[in-house]
Amino acid sequence: MTVENQPILTLQSVRKSYRGRAALQGISLQLYPGELLGFFGPNGAGKTTMIRCICGLLKPDEGSITLRIPDSFQGSRADRPGLVPQNLAVYPDLTVQQNLEVFGRLEGVRGAVLQQRIDEVLDWSALNDRRRSLARTLSGGMQRRLNIACSVLHRPAVLLLDEPTVGVDPQSRERIYAMMQELTATGTAVLLTTHQLEEVETRCDRIVVMDHGQIVADGQLPQLVTASLGLPHRVELSFQQPCAVELREFEFDEQRLTAVCRLSSMQQLPGVLEVLQNLPEAPQSINVRSFGLQDVFLALTGRSLRE
């Protein structure tokens, strides 16, 4: 990851309402060059509204959105974000090449430059051998890659992706993330909205959680876990009979059938487990787990259904 100090995109107290219903309630966010930002939240949290505001499709009621183009992008048409919608936003009746041509033209790229960019993008998305195929005849993974390829022809400084890996096989998913890594390596900032938490955990440089039109968490995973759940590791003991012995660092429930201990590091685990040797009766089960993004997400947004 190549993250410069100056943010490429800055949202400052952005507010947006639809017919009196607040969709964004003072969003502030920075996106840095070369950063892969995982952005997620429950359905209806305001993600799409925020993306539409960043794209310029919607005008915020309040606040500001600033795009600062790094010098490395000067001369290109990078001042317009690239948008990759969730659905297949290409023309199914056009070939891969034709889709790239028309979307390149719509982005203002013409002539030899366009042809060069099309060749580059086809290589980048591994679609070169299917350039003359109609988009509708491509596999799901290829269509997803074409969907992304059509948005980068003008070399945008910021790329916004809405669930780019829905419904694709693991191989295509790997390829898509490899494409994004290559993009961020050139300084492009990528904002990725997804519900694939595992991918966000492992692929993204930073994670932002949004709910009820507000950003409720922003940072890297350990920071989010600590901020929302406290210590990141958990040891849980279960007993068949109420445990009569007091265990240091463990908390029992009322029936004393379950005891829980939180650890700041897995290195503490051997020391914690050592106390079990003094128990008259061994626990029925020992469960050790580290908190993940799902735990953070549920902790921040609750378990009630939103739709």
Place this chain on the structure above:
Amino acid sequence: MILTFLRIAFLRLRNNPLELLLVFVMPVLFFSIFAMIFSQGIAAGTEKPVRLGLFLPEDNKDSRALREQLLQKTSLICTDLRLPATPEQQQRAILDAQNSSHYDLLLQLPSDFSRLDESRFQLRLITDGQNAMATAMVKAILEEYYAVQRVQVVVEKLQDSARAAAKVAAERAAAQRAAAEERAKAARAEAAAAETGRRLPAVDESEGGGQFFNNPTTPEKVFAGSGGAAPLDQVVSDGASDRPTDVLAPPADAIPQEVEAGTEMPEELTEIVAADELISQGAVPQISVDNPQASDQQNPRIAMYAAGIAVLFLLFACTGHAATMLEEAESGTLDRILVSEAGLFQIVAGKWLGIYLMGCMQLTVMFVFAEFVFQIHLWRHLAGFLIMAGSTSAATASFAMLMATICRTRSQLQGAATVIILSMSAMGGSMIPRFVMSDRMKELGRWTFNAWALDGFQKVFWFQSPLESLQPEVVVLLGSSLIMSVATLLLSGRWRRGI
């Protein structure tokens, strides 16, 4: 940028054989079916010009102006007829002209007709009800000519009972002719001498023309009139041609007065008898009309059906293409385009232009096919066709874009468009010719594109009217196109809001 949208439309069409088939082949197929049906029916065979008998006052300049206009219509063969002074004689002359089978229609204009006070007058189109197509055509020509003068054209149909009575009267009169034979011969000789000086410049005497004007007459005795479908009571009225025509029963004086055998025939009746004889003998002065276009034209009405089917399919095709806006909105493609350099105006304009050009191509394919198969003389009417095709395509493209902007989903658009298009096509004449509709339905049809478009194509290919006559149709079609385009632009902001 707009060219990019045209390129997208072109590539999508080119890459999709099924859509090509639906847009260009299907309308031709349907048109062929319609044309085959009608070429065996009401529009069969080589098209003959309509034979129009004119009862026009000779000393009236407005009447002469109308006559000049009618003479210019290559789809008409006009014949000047003389109407006697008294109501009885007038009624007899009209009936005789109708019975002679020399005229498809009769046109009568009041002797005191004046454009300065034209709203007082009615033009009477008199028909035997056998030729609805001809009646519709002549009525349309007259309405077009008098559109700004508020003159009402009344179509009157002779009733069988009155015609039978007229025949009986004619037979009785014929019996009396024997007694008055000498006087009648003298009258004919006198009429023949007089006709030489009265003949109109364009008169064709090949069928014995000229004898009809033998009988001396005065301007007051001459009526103007024409034939169309209408009740007899008007025909046999007291001669007040501006009288309302809503009375179906013939008046008491509708039957010609009987003349007792052996009595001497009055002078006026003798004139009528003479005219009647001439008509029955086919000795009718016919104005020669140069008709180079219609003479070898296989079937100009086929062009009307081509237009009807073409407009119907054009509406469906345009709406189908406009639905791509909704398809793109649903898939997110429209958002991607909106984020690009293209503005909302360019998107709407580009889409509109693509639909417009496709509409023009569709109409062209249809009429070129009709030209090759049915010889509608497209090349001779090319300018009129281009004007009407352009205007019609513009209106349908705007209609389709407005529909796509108003509807929220493709299924909504499909349902609404089907109902509206089929309704417009039914009322506007794409399915059923407008001339067979009631006046009320014709008026309602004026609220549809189809009616204006078909009227325009009808003028071009059937009436062979000059291009200037297309002005009302073009103004309405382009005007409505402009209004709907503005409405589309005003409502298109919803695409940005994603709703």
